Amino acid sequence: MPNLKHTLENWLRKTIAGRFSKVRDFEQAKFMDELPRLVAAEADSRSLDPETRHQLLYYIQRRLLPDFVIADHGRVILDNLEFREYFTRFSNDNWTSFERKWNLKELLRLTRQLPGDFAECGVFRGGSAALMCEAAAQQGKHVHLFDSFAGLSKPDAAESSHWTEGDLAVSEADVRHNLAAYANFTTYPGWIPQRFADAADKTFSLVHVDVDLEQPTRDSIEFFFPRMPAGGILLLDDHGSAMCPGARQAALDYFSGRAEPVLDLATGQGLVIKGSGRAADP
Numbered sequence: 307m308p309n310l311k312h313t314l315e316n317w318l319r320k321t322i323a324g325r326f327s328k329v330r331d332f333e334q335a336k337f338m339d340e341l342p343r344l345v346a347a348e349a350d351s352r353s354l355d356p357e358t359r360h361q362l363l364y365y366i367q368r369r370l371l372p373d374f375v376i377a378d379h380g381r382v383i384l385d386n387l388e389f390r391e392y393f394t395r396f397s398n399d400n401w402t403s404f405e406r407k408w409n410l411k412e413l414l415r416l417t418r419q420l421p422g423d424f425a426e427c428g429v430f431r432g433g434s435a436a437l438m439c440e441a442a443a444q445q446g447k448h449v450h451l452f453d454s455f456a457g458l459s460k461p462d463a464a465e466s467s468h469w470t471e472g473d474l475a476v477s478e479a480d481v482r483h484n485l486a487a488y489a490n491f492t493t494y495p496g497w498i499p500q501r502f503a504d505a506a507d508k509t510f511s512l513v514h515v516d517v518d519l520e521q522p523t524r525d526s527i528e529f530f531f532p533r534m535p536a537g538g539i540l541l542l543d544d545h546g547s548a549m550c551p552g553a554r555q556a557a558l559d560y561f562s563g564r565a566e567p568v569l570d571l572a573t574g575q576g577l578v579i580k581g582s583g584r585a586a587d588p
C-alpha cells in the first residue's frame with residue numbers, strides 16, 4: 307500500500323503546480339491551498355458582498371505584507387469581459403500579469419498614426435503577442451516575434467537567483483498554435499540578438515521587451531530603439547521587477563545619456579516614448 311502522505315504530497319504538488327510554483331514543502335503547500343479556502347468559505351457563509359470581500363482582502367494584506375499595496379475596489383477594467391476572456395485563454399490561471407497585459411493593450415491604441423510594425427522580444431506562450439497581432443490587424447501592421455523558443459538563456463552571476471536556464475520554455479509550434487487566429491506575424495527562433503539582422507530594414511512603432519535578463523534586454527533596446535519613429539513606444543515588461551535587476555540596469559544604462567526618461571509604471575513595467583523629454587522645436 308503506497309504511503310498516504312507521499313500520495314497526498316504528489317497529488318497536491320500536481321494540483322498546485324503553476325499556482326505556487328516556488329512552494330516545495332508539503333506542509334506549506336497544504337497551508338497555502340487550505341487557508342484561502344477557509345477564508346472564502348467564511349465569507350460565503352456570511353454572504354459578504356464584493357466590496358466587503360475586497361475590504362477583507364485589504365486587511366489581510368495589511369497584516370500579512372504591509373509593504374505591499376493592493377488596488378481599489380471597483381475598477382472598470384475588471385468588468386471588460388472580452389479582455390477577461392482573452393486573458394483567461396492565455397494565463398494558465400496565473401493572474402499576476404493581468405494589469406501589465408492591459409497596459410500593453412491600451413498603449414497599442416496609441417500607434418494607429420505611427421509608421422512601423424510591432425516587435426516583441428520574449429514571447430512565451432504568445433499572450434502579449436496575441437494582443438499585438440490583434441492591434442496590428444486593425445492597423446494594417448505586421449508583428450515580429452523573437453524568442454529562443456527554448457526558454458531563458460543562462461543567467462549570469464549578477465542576475466537574481468529566481469531564474470534558471472531554460473525557464474519559461476514554450477516551443478515555436480505551440481506559440482504558432484496559440485496564435486492560429488492571426489496571419490500577420492513572423493517568428494524568428496534563435497538566441498537574441500542572432501535573428502535581429504532579418505528585420506534590420508524595418509521600422510517599429512511599438513516594441514515589447516520581455517526577456518527577464520540583462521544581456522538580451524540590452525541587445526533588444528540597442529537594436530530596436532534606433533529603428534523607432536518619434537512617438538514610438540518601448541514597453542519594458544521586467545523593468546520594475548526585483549526579480550529582474552539586470553533587465554532594469556540594461557535600460558537605465560542605455561537611456562542615461564538620452565533625453566527620454568524611462569517611466570516606472572505602477573505595474574512594474576518601464577515605458578519610454580521616443581522623442582519625449584526633448585525641448586520642443588523653436
Ligand SMILES: C[S@@+](CC[C@H](N)C(=O)[O-])C[C@H]1O[C@@H](n2cnc3c(N)ncnc32)[C@H](O)[C@@H]1O
Pocket residue numbers: 427428429430431432433434435452453454455456457458459473474475476496497498516517518519522
Ligand atoms: C517572461 S517570458 C515572455 C512572456 C510574454 N511576453 C508574455 O507576456 O506572455 C520570457 C521569454 O523570453 C525568452 N528568452 C529569454 N532569454 C532569451 C534569449 N537570450 N534569447 C531569446 N529568447 C529569450 C524565453 O524563451 C521566454 O519565452
